[in-house]
Amino acid sequence: MSDMHSHSVGFVRDSVIPPAPPPALESGIVKWMRTNLFAGWSNTLLTLVALYALYLVLSVLVPWITNGVWNASNIRECREIMQGSGGGCFAVIADRWQQLIFGFQYPEESYWRPSLAFILLFIAVAPLLFSKIFPRNLLILTAVYPFLAFYLIWGGSILIPIMAMVGFGAGYLVYSKLVTNSFAAGFFGGVAAAVVVWYLGGFITGAMPGFLALEPVASRDMGGFMLNMILGVICVSLSLPFGILLALGRQSDLPVVKGICVVFIEFVRGVPLITLLFVANVVLAYFLPPGTSFDLILRVIIMITLFASAYIAEVIRGGLAALPKGQYEAANSLGLDYTQSMRLIILPQALKISIPGIVNVAVGLFKDTTLVSVISMFDIVGLIRGPILASTDWNGVYWELFGFAALLFFIVCYGISQYSQWLERQLATDHR
């Protein structure tokens, strides 16, 4: 080793250097400001421009909120009180909030019912959304919720939702007994059991129409933000099973089934929701047996559900495609048949990775429920544009009303999308 020369002598450190704090200029608030706000002249310029833009926006927004008038009976009174201080006329919200939330035909003394249903919604979805925190058997709350919510919002005898629930319960019971033999047997057995129970239950509900009845409210009386919530929740929930079926159909090896699903999905995704709402409004009736007529709200729910299920199908298809091929092969090699391998192995995993995408579709769909105002339904946007702005009292109060509607949507959608991002992070760590 003689070729190594003098400068590479061995070196050993015998004492450990303790960690030192960074120099003052390189740490704390000063360092933070230097790297985040004033790094170079272009960055500083950007900061100044941003500050100015912020000032422009806030100089309008702050007085609008702080000088706002909350107590007035009409817009003229509002203007008198404000005297050009640039405040907002929030009195319109104080005056009309019941209409904005519940629509103008929902009976006032029953407002507690949809409100309760709204609160219960959180309890119902919590076990679904935070499956790690809540025990599995709390999912029974989720299962009961739709019937309870129906009873609360639409009213009528409690027997109807109970019978519906019992029917589903009986169907599920029969299904779970038979499904180990064959999926087809379980499925058809379950459907048969449910139909029998509903048929028999029909006699009971028919005999006692007033049993524990709440004042019934017709579908066309639903309105305001409540209508947006109803449409959003119902259509997203209904579109999930349809979406799963469509996704499976599109992935299947059977050309006919695949063809039907592809055509449906691509058709629905290719047209705007408005045209489907037109169908619900003016066309759908032509395709139903003569003499049948059902609610506009029901027709709208059908069309929005079809719309959403096509988008959900695409999300789930992505989830199915993202599963490693080994999962399919492993399921097959265990001797599971198609329905078993899908039900037990593939779908649980595919759905799990699709949740963020499904949530995005749900947010988009919830925003799209405002489109029903175009076919003259009175959701929150329809109410603002129709009855409220047309009234002599509040004709001309635009920003406060639209701002209020925007705020409601923002709270819900931002909340959901934050949840989705949290879930995505969870999934990312799960897979590591």
Add this chain to the structure above:
Amino acid sequence: MSTLTDPQQGSFRLSMLLSDTRYRSYTFQFIALVALIVAMAFLGLNLVRNLAAQGLDISYDFLSSASGYDINQRPIEYDSQSTHLRAAVVGILNTLIVAVLACVTATIIGVFAGVMRLSNNWLVRKIMAVYVEAFRNVPVLIWILIIFSIMTVSLPAPSAFRGETPTSTMFLDTVAFTNRGVYIPAPVMGPGAWIVILTFVASILGIFALRKYAMKTLFDTGRIVPTFWPSVALFFLPTLLVHFILGRPIGLEYPELRGFNFQDGIQIRGSLIALWFALAIYTGAFIAENVRAGIQAISKGQTEAAGALGLRPNRIMSLVILPQALRVIIPPLVSQYLNITKNSSLAIAVGYMDVTGTLGGITLNQTGRAIESVLLLMLFYLVISLSISTIMNIYNNSVKLKER
């Protein structure tokens, strides 16, 4: 599979329709097909009976009859004597106009906001995050209505521009913001105008030629030819020069207040502006997220490797990051364009006469031909969606990164 089942050939039993892999799939497909046909037949039969009951039929004759209504924005010649078909075409053109305008604007806004969200300036990052979240989480219909209200409620009426001491004045004496729309100067082509236009086209071609020349010189000799400022100069100078030499053949016709309204110039209606900007700002928020995700998808290692080779930040961006990020960004970008086109059907909420407003709105109501109108309407959107997604698939296959 086939080697397993082949020996059984010839001994067909009915139960094999369900248990044999050869027949099973045919059985299921047959069931699906029958179910589809039954459903179609059911709907079709209902349709026939319903139509018969109301004494109606399915016919597209109404398209060739006079429409009898007026459309306020007419890219092609149209009056109330024109046919419904022509009204539909006007609507289609109006849809395309607002869609193209909104796509271009949304791309500019989205790319700007997306890049700014990755800025090293904390304040700018936060402001852009607020923009993205605020617009993504509120329905686009509400944004359309808000901007429409600004256009129709907050802007002064044309009468405010009148009199000795008008309460409003035109911006730089050229643009008038009124509640009936924005009036901008219209170009007037004098004799020789085509030479100016030709010069402009030629200088655009010149810019491309310059870039190509610069690349060639770089590859041949290693000399970098500056392109940015020469391009800018080439863009403006020759055209302006020719314009003034020829004695300004392209003039501007300024909007002018006559009577109760502005005349001359080009009127951009509030409904168009509301739709255009609301769609652009709303979709821009989504595009910003796509751009950010696309740039972030390129690993930090790429920047470091390029930096370690001595490339400067702007070259790293243009040679390494952007070519890769674009592959990630363009597919979602195009689906945002499709969303804009579909969302432009919300025009009906502000009275902009797009195809939903003409064919799906007034034509439908006047003729009562609901099925035919809605069908044609859907067909139009379907054709646009399918053709764009076909082009997208071709593009995606052509830029796919080569893998083992």
Add this chain to the structure above:
Amino acid sequence: MTMTETPPTLKKLQVSDEVAISIENMNKWYGTFHVLRDIDLTVYRGERIVICGPSGSGKSTLIRCINALEEHQAGKITVDGTVLSSDLKNIDKIRSEVGMCFQHFNLFPHLTILENCTLAPIWVRKTPKKEAEETAMHFLKKVKIPEQADKYPGQLSGGQQQRVAIARSLCMRPRIMLFDEPTSALDPEMIAEVLDTMIELAEEGMTMLCVTHEMGFARKVANRVIFMDQGQIVEQNEPEEFFNNPKSERTQLFLSQILGH
């Protein structure tokens, strides 16, 4: 990897007195975390230095400071007489002198192998394209994959990709090469081909700083081994001494862990 004898060509190599890199009293913090503490290191031209140490000891950070991929907060780094500062001109100068190979290769997936190699010479060195391509082919031959020139990185094996990465750096004709765990993302059968390429480079007298856990390589090629722990240089010595007679307890522990099985 199996060889323990230093190849005869390497023994003859002389290390000159010319200083290639000098690091004086360098400190670096991530936020308030003190990653590098009082680093002093002088590298002479022609030296082959292997840096080892447990993960999180700051060895990668140290070599990334040398070509300004990370900025240091205190101390002085001089590379080939150029003092590293935040001045872009200095950084450019140093980066064109110093080549670097990464753990995950970081080839540009949208460019062919040849384009990967010619990108920097064309845009940084302003070499005519033709000449750059000739140089690139020369170095691709040297790393023994000229036939892959028109393929894309995604079509190559990990070992081939890392050799392309080495060729890409060499195309800039660097005087110093930094290796940041070049073999730790590779399958065992590919490690040898990359190490062989690096040995060849060493034989030609390239100044090399290499963060690696390949102790066979260190024994055979290095003229100096540095052991780092907790952001400081704990021990450095000639490989013979370092491996046979480690002085510090921490070095002994580390070596027993890494060689023990």
